[in-house]
Amino acid sequence: MAKNPAAPDADATVPTGPGKHRPTPSRAEQEAARKRPLVADTKEARARAKAELASQRERARIGMANGEEKYLPVRDRGPQRRFVRDLVDGGWHPGELLMPLMLIVILLSLVPNTAIVYYGFAALWLYILVVVVDMIITSVRVKKLAREKFADRTEKGLGWYGAMRTIQMRFMRLPKPQVKRGGRPV
Template sequence: MAKTPPDADSASEEPAGPGKNRPTPTRAEQEAARKRPLVADTAEARKRARAELNAQREKARVGMAAGEERYLPVRDKGPQRRFVRDFVDAGWHLGELVMPLMILVIVFSLVPNQAVTFYAFLALWVCIFFVIGDMIITSARVKRAARTRFGEDRVEKGLGWYAAMRTVQMRFMRLPKPQVRRGEHPA
């Protein structure tokens, strides 16, 4: 038998057929290779997710403004709360005038005459007392109307306070938006 030269022997050590031709990876290397993010972390995926979230938020905002039951927060859900909103939105309330009156008082307080400032603040306090009276009267009227409509034992707690707080908000700032016109009292 003839011996093969050393350089021919080194060429024959590399298998020419199928095989891995590399060392076996360690366990840490295998685990690192398997790790992938749960969510694709690409700019395109983030933009798509942000666009979907913005679309959902816009849909919820429009639904809440329209008074759709599924988009309302818990404090505004239910037929009794809808009745109270409609009851309050159908009337005129002094509480809607508080914010504009406060702005006027600020403007009048800039006038150097002390008498003008005094009477502006006095008018504001008189208006606030009338607003509190209107809140109390509206609360009592709402409770009485709810008892008549839904029954004495089925009236939810807090309807009077809910109505009173809604009277203080200016009509265009109320959420959910008013669903009735002024004068269209619920039956």
Template sequence: MAKTPAASTPDAAAEQPSGPGKNRPTPTRAEQEAARKRPLVGDSKEARKRARSELAAQREKARIGMAAGEERYLPLRDKGPQRRFVRDFVDGGWHLGELVMPLMVVVILLSLVPNTAVTFYAFVGLWVYILFVIGDMIITSVRVKKAAREQFGETRVEKGLGWYAAMRSIQMRFMRLPKPQVRRGGRPI
């Protein structure tokens, strides 16, 4: 048998794979860092400014879309026809929970009065009102579930609609997101 010229030299034998392993020297840290470096896309000030303004425009469009109730801009918890039905159902009525925050501000102001009886009765009145709010939330939850069963069918009703309605009912109307799409006294579509 004749030896090939490449296999006869000791350097060539070292370059050929001889088993499991990488069969090459480990690159130095400087070589690894140099390999990772690449130019930034749009490195100029104008490009960064343009990208920032485009991102701001996209965010503004998404904010307006969410406030308007456009389905593609809504977070997952607000998506779907049943959630829209619940939002419209809650937004169409009056709820005691809407006045909790203003009432709490009044109680805080009354607690500054030096008369302890005024402070005591203000806090008692607040807690009684909160009990009524909880009752209103429970009633709203039951009514929403019943209306959703009638609207969408017994088996197709999503879980959590009652809780969703109760939480929306305690938010002040002007702070709700997505913004109310029906007037008070209106009914869901």
């Protein structure tokens, strides 16, 4: 019986025994197969990526200003921090006027009269003392009210968080105040 040359040999098509049954690719072939562009380097792709990143940042900025939980930094997250923010934002605090008062004292220091400069700095230091006392009172009050509302689940640092918020001017606070002056936290 003669073998048909068009028909493949049955033994040749089915590999038998161990092994991979193909030649090992060269290093150059392997490196060429792995190489692919990491980033699409077209102008349109870069412009699209830049526009998408800008829109994400804008959404995050607006979300943070509005106090949306998922956009807040870790230090501002949680119901206890929101309670402290609302508690502080609902009242008046002398620390809000500290920066403008410092600017006025700096301008007064340019006056050639030493008495005015002296009394300006003395008034600033007295005001700073009032601000520090208000920060201490706010810190104690925040801790007490948080303990009443959240029982044993209060976080550490709530008093300091509230005290630091009192010395920021209201319009510069982030997240933006969610309660009006005189309002109560929920």
